[in-house]
Amino acid sequence: MRIGIVGAGIGGLCAAIGLQRAGAQVTVFEQAPVLRAGGSGLSVFANGLRALDVIGVGDAFRQATSAEVRELRGGQRRPDGAWLARIPTEAVAELRVIDRAVLHDLLLGHLAPGTVRSGCRIVRADPDGSVVVDPGREPEADGAPASGQDAEAGPSGTSDESFDLVVAADGLRSTVRRSWPGDPGIRYAGYSAWRGITDRPVDLHGEAGETWGIRQRFGLAPLSDGRVYWFAVATMAQDVRIEDEMAAVRATFGHWHAPIPALLEATPADRVHRLPINELAGPLPSYVRGRTVLLGDAAHAMTPNLGQGGGQAMEDAAVLTVALGGLARDDAPDPVQVGSALARYDALRRPRSQRIARMSRLVGQMGHVRGAAVSRVRDQVLRLTPERALVRQIRQVQGWEPPAG
Template sequence: MTGTAIVVGGGIGGLASAVALAEAGWGTTVLERARELGEVGAGVALTPNAVAALGGLGFDDEAVAGLGPRTWATGTWDARGRPILRLPDDPGLRATTALRGVHRARLHGALLDRARALGVDVVTDARVTTVVAGAPGGERAVVHHADRAGAERAREAELVVGADGVRSAVRAALFPGRRPVYSGFSSWRAVVPGLDAGPGLAQYWGPHAEFGTMPVSDGATYWYGYVRMPAGTRLDDEHAAATARFADWADEVRRVIAATPPGAVIRHDVLHLPGGLARYVRGRVVMVGDAAHATVPTMGQGAATALEDGVCVGRIVAARVASGQPLGEALAAYDAARRPRCRALARASVASGRFGSHLGPRGQALRNAVMRRVPAAAVTRGARAVMGWTPPALP
């Protein structure tokens, strides 16, 4: 038996969930608050688990290759450009650190095209005001939303997916005590067309800051500057502020910022949800992505886990219900599969930040000396545990 589903949020996690639901035969509607769907001018490193998730959503190798160039993690340098941990150009090691450098807008557009091709109804200008969770085997869930003119509507469904990000309205309605908090860090981001900053992902660590560059689609370079900053800081000129913040860093860092058109630089405060939700399910509602487990971005797994969540909504919940499993059992199985993994990744991200970009000046020299003694193979063993995820089998 298949049913109807409402996905709240038209970002990467929401569209991944919608694709997976539609593939399982569910009639699916996406509600997006914005008037137009789209993504910001930033990049995303698709790690092997993210690529596996895209495969689970029906993207073949050619489609994945079309999203962005194949690249790899090259290592970590200090603020002056001296290597802390250089990853050698070894075929086996490169396979472990393989990435796809992708513009977020291209990934979002590919998911949107696939969702629409599968018959997903995408409704924009739909601000969710409240959610009634319903009960598996009982009353259906209800989502209330309004447009900018104030017109309100209520929609019922057998399943609701809360995929509306770190400031989730679904989470606020159903888990009112769980609010995101400021991490203490803010992040500049930009995509620079025609700039070659190197063939791989390069990261630089300095006191309370991190800078990274990566090639993305169309011969462009994506960069980010993740820095400690008071919450709510307002800057008149983001490009000038980033230039000043990294003025004494490595030549490569300063060159990338200088080559960036000022209007291309964006910034956002990094919010997270410490510990994540105690459960990813309430009634007929299942939570995915940052709405369930937003964490700091020091391991770069935000988009990957959102894609994983979406695949699992389809394979663990929707497909199993279509095969006859009760919804309550399928939702419990989703929670059991996703919550331990996402909690472990969140803890690892916090630990990585404390050891890396969150570390102050006093610990930098000691940290760098220790890391220079770490064999590259030890790093890749840890990477395999994170990035070796594959989608669950279909029932």
């Protein structure tokens, strides 16, 4: 089976690994001329780990990440350091935190050489499995040629290529989704996030989690080498201009409880970036259109409040691999069987990923309630939430099992 994948992010690479291992001929088109992931961290929970096991990289991922995280005490605090809620240990029992650049290299290392064609932008993907490729940018030195051997040259330097299946993993601002029936577009969640990684180990004394202020939040988690990944979230206009991002983080969070000031101190200012948080403005009616499927953020871009966007992309990749099963190996797969496999992918992935996106949005709404009085009520609710309710929510999210083949 010939499969074209649009985008070499977490979702596209995981799908490429799973499908290539299953026997498909996979080509990944990545618009960026150089394959590189942003320099922040990524939390992967039990469900993500299980998905990585399905595509065959779980053990390598475990080796590359921390086992220390298992001993963490997690939960939510107030800016003065008082605990509002403790997360049950099972919530973080299998949590792994990884530098995104390390994850990206790990995933790329599991693909056959030449699988990814960098510098190639997909300008259109049609339901019949054809794509229009703009090989506008130079590929990187060890990449494959920017144009496939059987590609037909188009009038403006673009070329058409055809696949048995196209997997659109082209992220939040997906080009492919833009022509999808019922595309709701994206919307700003009302808050933006700075992210950073310290350049040296910082002792967290076994404690991690989030601290909630008034329309402001700070989260931290250790990497395996003792450095710490942190994020700082604040309500603001999407297009606000900030001259000095690090100065803004220090002014907002620098007086919060330890070890937050020490983390900021240990983070080089040029490693701190701010991102407006956007999500899909509504649920898509289908992730499948003919021989094209949406995967990862392209299908269900969500707020990062549950740390699940990447995990859901991993689940998508695992389910697509399982659903296609032996068809992946087939040089001339039966279109009817491919259609059934894709319908199964949609049925398994859409309700779950859309439910998690809703849950994540709700957490963000709680974290950014307006005003001191409402924030105090929210804190009280957090304090009084019974542990069993938290456990139920955690199981819903992390208790995912891959489908049978």
